[in-house]
Amino acid sequence: MHSALFLIEFGAIILGLGLLGRVAGRLKFSPIPLYLLAGLAFGTGGLLPMGASEEFVAIGAEIGVILLLLMLGLEYTASDLVSNLKTQYPAGLVDFGLNAVPGAVAALLMGWGPVAAVVLAGVTWISSSGVIAKVMGDLGRLGNRETPAILSILVLEDLAMAVYLPIVTALLAGVSLAAGSATLAIALGVAGAVLFVAVRYGRHISRFVSSDDPEKLLLVVLGLTLLVAGIAQQLQVSAAVGAFLVGIALSGEVAEGTHTLLSPLRDLFAAVFFVFFGLHTDPASIPPVLLPALALALVTTGTKIATGYWAAKRAGVGVKGRWRAGGTLVARGEFSIVIAGLAVTAGIEPALGPLATAYVLILVVVGPLTARYTEPAAAWVSRRRTPSGPVLGVPSQPGAPEAVQDQDPVGRT
């Protein structure tokens, strides 16, 4: 019986993810790399090729991307986005210039062609807001002066996704320049219109969706999101952007309620998405791209640190805070995989998926470490006259003040 086999397979996947998530929690790590590894283990060329659940996992992965972006949209109000865009656009431009360019250059150097270059630019450009928000909370830095600068870069990146994803979708579909421009114009027009409507009439949209009964709210929001995402896909604008715009348009109490209702669903389907991505990557294809991935990770760690340093400096933060901001921004994660996932499904450059996987695996692990140690390392380098190096001891408890490194006895009470 087909369905029995499907249930067994899918159940085993979900159970495995749950256990991996527990391991990740024990290690205080983001579970994303483990999900990717699980996908690698079970997919093509892996230990246990999947059969029956393939199709469902593919659909689940699509829903996962849509929910990821819907929730991202819910995080922000339209006025957040507009005010950030007005005041912080130079930081956004610097971020784009420093971090998207290395990816594009790397793809061109490897001779992958312009479309893959645009995709890889996105992979190296977008930091992981999920990982970063968690790391800042764990390190007790939410109240730091550099935090608004970090957050505004994340906001601008997320907003840029609304323009970038339609471009990538159009490029991957191989449309002509004219049709591509038309698509882009539609995408920009729709995004602009939604932002405008959300700023002006967000209350009314939220009132239309609002419901006291969680069940009805869940169905209405989920239905609306999938519908808009589907229409966006049909218009070649990218389903993810449609979902993101729905999230932006919902505000206030509705956003709150939806957030709590959809979080578990998002977690489930996003996990399925990461597994799906791993499933489609042959583990044997990773070792050949490991060196480029490492080089790319090294370069883009440096460029992100420079970006954060510059943005914090612009916000008038002191030197230590600038280094902290830089180190915090390093983590890449879910969106690099979302972007690479589009390319993998479209079937361009076969080495792109493995490279993105290796790249994200490296940076999702390194990101929290750079967030923690960039500032002490910079302080140590500038103070090398003293022979004693930093005490890289055990990481402190989450929320503990970071007074582990050697520092002036002043202020340590």
Added chain:
Amino acid sequence: MSTTPLPGIGVQYDLTTREHRHLSVIAHRDGTRTVNVYRADDPDACAQSLHLTSAETTSLIDALMPAHHSPNLLHTTDLGLVAERIELSAHSYWNGRVLGETRMRTETGVSIVAVLRRAEARPSPAPDFRLAGGDTLIVIGTREGVDAAAALLGRE
């Protein structure tokens, strides 16, 4: 007091004290709060960052209120009258007894204006109203009277 929006997290309120120490409170969107105190050697970084649930925040606010008297204070007037919430414990002596038995007005001079039980409020309960553990009584009287009433109702 200045405010900074933290997109995706909440709002941050900053305060610099007369002694030039800086502290801030982050209001998260889920109703929790983070209280931050900054380091003397690096004023951009938190020395301590405490995450409080809504209930803990309420207790903290209560302790910080300038007119602090007790956590059950509803309202104080300059006329010397106070209104308070007094909760009956689950194994209170009055659990299952009627209100008249407390002889509250005779003993203390305070009035019981309402009894809150779970989600409903019972205004002006009659002397034959049967109390239960977990009830919250709202009483009004002089400061001394209300203190006496609290002692009386606290009988186990």
